[in-house]
Amino acid sequence: MQSLEKITVAFTLLALVGLSLWLDATFDPSDAPREATTQPKGEDYYIEGVRISGRDENGIRFLLTAQRQHRDAENDPAILERPQLTQFDEQHGERKTTAEYGEIKADGSELTLTGNVRIVQKQTPDRPNTVTDTNRLTIRLASKG
Numbered sequence: 001m002q003s004l005e006k007i008t009v010a011f012t013l014l015a016l017v018g019l020s021l022w023l024d025a026t027f028d029p030s031d032a033p034r035e036a037t038t039q040p041k042g043e044d045y046y047i048e049g050v051r052i053s054g055r056d057e058n059g060i061r062f063l064l065t066a067q068r069q070h071r072d073a074e075n076d077p078a079i080l081e082r083p084q085l086t087q088f089d090e091q092h093g094e095r096k097t098t099a100e101y102g103e104i105k106a107d108g109s110e111l112t113l114t115g116n117v118r119i120v121q122k123q124t125p126d127r128p129n130t131v132t133d134t135n136r137l138t139i140r141l142a143s144k145g
Helices: 002-026
Strands: 045-056 059-071 078-081 084-089 093-098 101-104 110-121 130-140
Antiparallel strands (some): 045 059, 078 101, 084 093
């Protein structure tokens, strides 16, 4: 009789293990649908061959071009791919800045360039041509005052 009890206990334990494995595979909580807590992220828009100019009372202050611009959410910065910024200044001459990527603040006040940033300042009568390389650069685009 003792061996029959041992077989019954072993069979019961085996059945419980099998049932546990089946329940785990069938009712996996990671597959259960979840209520969305945030808006799914995705591109709000994208522009290819973008061209942006900034002006003041003297005319064009800067020209910003990029292969592509997109934004992922309403208040996130606009992302630029291969941006090129040309700044025009009577006192300092023309300055061209290129990079792999850029971000424009949502309010348009700042441009942050990253990845192989190169600034080329054209020669003026009192200054030589200069070239500066860096990995990150932030430029205020909004006019002073």
